[in-house]
Amino acid sequence: MEKKALARTLTLSQVVFLGIAWNNPMVFFNTYGIAAFTSKGVITAAYSIAFLAILFTALSYGKMAKAYPISGSAYTFTQKSINSEVGFLVGWTIMLDYLLTPMVTCLMSTVFLNAVFPGIPHYVWVIVLTASIVAPSILGVEISALASKIFVIAQVIFVCLFWILTFKSLSEGVGTGSLFSIKPLFDADVSLSVILAGATILCFSFLGFDSLTTLSEETINPEKTIPKAIIIMLLIIGVLYIGSSYLAQLVHPGYLFKNPDSAALEIAVLIGGNLFKSIFITAVIIGNFSSGIASITSASRVLYAMGRDSVLPKNIFGYIHPKFKTPSLGIIVIGVVSLLAIPLTLEQVIKFINFGALIAFTSVNLSVIAHYFIRNHKRSFTDYIRYLLLPLIGAAFTMWLWSHLEMEALILGGIWMACGLTYLVYMTKWFRIPLPEFHFDKEMIPENVQDIDQEVIPQQVT
Numbered sequence: 001m002e003k004k005a006l007a008r009t010l011t012l013s014q015v016v017f018l019g020i021a022w023n024n025p026m027v028f029f030n031t032y033g034i035a036a037f038t039s040k041g042v043i044t045a046a047y048s049i050a051f052l053a054i055l056f057t058a059l060s061y062g063k064m065a066k067a068y069p070i071s072g073s074a075y076t077f078t079q080k081s082i083n084s085e086v087g088f089l090v091g092w093t094i095m096l097d098y099l100l101t102p103m104v105t106c107l108m109s110t111v112f113l114n115a116v117f118p119g120i121p122h123y124v125w126v127i128v129l130t131a132s133i134v135a136p137s138i139l140g141v142e143i144s145a146l147a148s149k150i151f152v153i154a155q156v157i158f159v160c161l162f163w164i165l166t167f168k169s170l171s172e173g174v175g176t177g178s179l180f181s182i183k184p185l186f187d188a189d190v191s192l193s194v195i196l197a198g199a200t201i202l203c204f205s206f207l208g209f210d211s212l213t214t215l216s217e218e219t220i221n222p223e224k225t226i227p228k229a230i231i232i233m234l235l236i237i238g239v240l241y242i243g244s245s246y247l248a249q250l251v252h253p254g255y256l257f258k259n260p261d262s263a264a265l266e267i268a269v270l271i272g273g274n275l276f277k278s279i280f281i282t283a284v285i286i287g288n289f290s291s292g293i294a295s296i297t298s299a300s301r302v303l304y305a306m307g308r309d310s311v312l313p314k315n316i317f318g319y320i321h322p323k324f325k326t327p328s329l330g331i332i333v334i335g336v337v338s339l340l341a342i343p344l345t346l347e348q349v350i351k352f353i354n355f356g357a358l359i360a361f362t363s364v365n366l367s368v369i370a371h372y373f374i375r376n377h378k379r380s381f382t383d384y385i386r387y388l389l390l391p392l393i394g395a396a397f398t399m400w401l402w403s404h405l406e407m408e409a410l411i412l413g414g415i416w417m418a419c420g421l422t423y424l425v426y427m428t429k430w431f432r433i434p435l436p437e438f439h440f441d442k443e444m445i446p447e448n449v450q451d452i453d454q455e456v457i458p459q460q461v462t
Helices: 012-023 027-038 043-067 074-081 084-116 122-139 141-171 192-206 208-218 222-251 260-308 328-341 346-375 381-402 407-428 449-454
Strands: none
Touching: 012 141, 012 208, 012 222, 012 260, 027 043, 027 084, 027 192, 027 222, 027 260, 027 346, 043 074, 043 192, 043 208, 043 222, 043 346, 043 381, 074 084, 074 260, 074 346, 084 122, 084 260, 084 328, 084 346, 084 407, 122 141, 122 260, 122 328, 141 222, 141 260, 192 222, 192 346, 192 381, 208 222, 208 260, 208 346, 222 260, 260 328, 346 381, 346 407
């Protein structure tokens, strides 16, 4: 009987565009008010700290993608390099990240749609937006990649327009009336702990890079393509976010807005009037739409990896649609979960996502040490830097940020992890039965398009 599997078709540029789409350049504007308020206006410093913390971790994701170029991301990396039980707990925790991210894209869109169309109920927008991102995700990863490319280009054009209008407004005396100010980077009245609190929220803005590793089984030559795509995507996003946050603080200093959730809309009107306001709302919807498709694509691949391992119901999450070659049932489940956006707020969901993301980031940094430094004895001077020092710095940064999460996020995240531990105990009969694992042979991974038809799909070993 023919083995159903994901289709390996993605190139470097397609993976980069999918990552940027998942990350969503417009997310800067969606979360600006919340982050500016939390960091007391020193938002560029908060973005820089978040970017630095993520950069070390991104390097670790690239290293682990070379070692294990299959779907599953942090779940697979930890499972293979440390052990199955820890891998499962990490996978369970990042479900909090991946399952909730499509919900965030709906919430971010509804904030602005409600402002423009106050007569339409909130739940209507949530249902319509969820359906609009589930359908193309089921139809195939190449459709998702094409949509991502088109919409990412549109978002980058909008960001460039935002920069141009900001320069113009500053030259006319709006805000600081100058292109140079230390305030977005340093304020003697704002403590480091406050800036770090802002940085923990802004980690959400960089989450797209880790999603690229979930596409390994659909990428041509993933051992080389995925690490390159991670760095390219992160550098592009870093420039867009840090530059935009600096300019936004210059044209509208401080952190007080009529409504923090739609603070960027106030800035858009300030620099471009009602016309730019309309363009802004259109760009936000486009960005959230492409991010929603990309995030569902990535989330379903993590659930697929766990379903294939039978640590989640295999007949649902391990199922591949025979025609579209996508984990269609898992995508539908994510869509149903996204409907929880109806009773929840944007700020609540972002905090919960960051809990899972920061746990995953720490685990991947430790996985580099376990796989390369400990298991494979990479011990030269360069290896000490690459496989011990840099991952330790990445782990320290992410745990530092994790410790600054608000208590509500820590409590609910802890409850979610406790549920996962209980489920793990049940599956393993108090750790007496090993968890099943998917095994693969790296030599079976095709390096180019011509080899794809000859690909041999590895079997599951239990």
